[in-house]
Amino acid sequence: MTRRPQLFRLDASLAGEASVSRSVADTFEKVWSLEHPTGTVLRPDLGAEPVPFIDMAAVSQQFGPAEDRSPEQQAAADLAQTLTDELLSSDAFLFAVPLYNWSNPASVQAWIDRILTAAALKAGGEEPLAGRPAVVVHSRGGGYGPGTPREGWDHGEVYLRRILQDVWKLDVTFVTAELTLAGTVPAMAHLTEAAELSLRTAHTAAEDHARRVAELVAAGDPAVDLTEVRAAV
Numbered sequence: 001m002t003r004r005p006q007l008f009r010l011d012a013s014l015a016g017e018a019s020v021s022r023s024v025a026d027t028f029e030k031v032w033s034l035e036h037p038t039g040t041v042l043r044p045d046l047g048a049e050p051v052p053f054i055d056m057a058a059v060s061q062q063f064g065p066a067e068d069r070s071p072e073q074q075a076a077a078d079l080a081q082t083l084t085d086e087l088l089s090s091d092a093f094l095f096a097v098p099l100y101n102w103s104n105p106a107s108v109q110a111w112i113d114r115i116l117t118a119a120a121l122k123a124g125g126e127e128p129l130a131g132r133p134a135v136v137v138h139s140r141g142g143g144y145g146p147g148t149p150r151e152g153w154d155h156g157e158v159y160l161r162r163i164l165q166d167v168w169k170l171d172v173t174f175v176t177a178e179l180t181l182a183g184t185v186p187a188m189a190h191l192t193e194a195a196e197l198s199l200r201t202a203h204t205a206a207e208d209h210a211r212r213v214a215e216l217v218a219a220g221d222p223a224v225d226l227t228e229v230r231a232a233v
Contacts, residue, residue, distance in 0.1 A: 005039040005217045007032050008090035012046045012097045012105045013139075019047075020180045020199065021139040025096035028135060028175075028206040032092075035214035042086055046107035051083065053106075054113040062117055080118040083111065088120060091217045093134035093170060097156065099141065104156040112163055123167045130169035133213045136160055137206065138174050141181035143191070173209055177202035 009029060013019035029041060058080065061073035069077065087093070097104055115121050120128060136157075144154040157174060165172045179195035182188040188195075 005036050005092070006090045007036075007039060007041045007092050007094060008087060009041055009043050009094040010046065010096065010108075010111075011043070012095075012108050014047045014105070015098075016047070019096075019098070019139075020177050021096040021098045021137045024137045024139070024175060024177055024199075024202045024206050025094055027203045028094055028137065028210040031207050031210035032094075032214055035211060036217070042090060044086065046105065046111055050107035051079065051111050051114055053110045054117070058114060058117050062119075076114075076117070080114050083115050084118040084120050087115070087168075088128060090132075091220075092132065092213045093164075094137070095134065095160070095164070096137040096139075097160065098139045099144075099154055099156045102153045102155050104159060121168060127169045132170055133216050134164055134170040134172045135206070135209045135213060136164070136172060136174045137202070138176045139180050140176065140178045141185075142188075143178050143194075145178070175202050175205045175209060
C-alpha cells in the first residue's frame with residue numbers, strides 16, 4: 001500500500017483566528033492539500049496547547065540507564081519522544097511563528113527545548129530530517145528589513161534558522177508578512193498600504209512554496225521510518 005504523504009504544521013500565535021501567521025499558513029495548507037488530497041496534516045497548536053517548559057527532570061532523563069529513571073524523568077522522556085516522532089514521521093514542515101518582543105513565542109522555545117532532549121534530534125546527532133523541505137511563515141508587527149530603524153532586531157528568524165536549518169538540517173524557506181500592526185497602531189497608520197502589500201505577497205509566496213514542496217515530496221523519499229531511527233540511536 002502506498003504511504004500517504006504527511007505535512008507537519010506548527011502554529012504558535014496566541015491570536016487565534018485573527019492571527020496573520022495562521023492565515024498565511026492556511027493558504028499554504030490549502031494548496032498542499034489540493035496537491036496531496038490523500039495526504040495527512042499534523043497540526044500541533046502551541047498557542048492553544050503549549051508544551052511544558054523544560055525542567056530538571058527533562059534534562060536529567062538524558063543521562064543514565066532508562067530503567068533508572070524516576071516517574072517524572074520517564075514522563076519527560078516520553079513527551080520528548082512523542083514530539084520528536086511527529087517530526088520524524090513527516091515529509092514536509094510548515095511553521096507559523098509570529099515575532100513577539102523581537103523573538104519567538106516562549107511556547108516555541110519550550111517545544112524546541114523538549115525535542116532537543118530526545119536522542120534522535122540532538123545537535124550533532126544522526127540528522128534524520130536532513131534535506132526535507134520546510135517553510136516558516138513569519139509574521140512581524142513592525143518593519144525589520146534593511147535600512148529600517150530596527151534592522152537586526154528580529155532575533156526570532158535567526159534562532160529558527162539555527163535550529164531548523166543548522167541543527168536539524170531542514171531545507172528552510174521563510175515567508176514573511178511585515179507591518180501587521182499597521183491597522184491597529186495609530187502611529188503606523190501611514191504604513192497600512194505597505195502592510196496590505198506585504199500580506200498579499202506572503203499569501204502568494206505561500207501558494208507558490210506549497211506547490212514546490214508538494215512536488216518535492218512527491219518526487220522524493222518517504223518520511224523517516226521510526227523503527228529504523230530508534231534502532232540507530
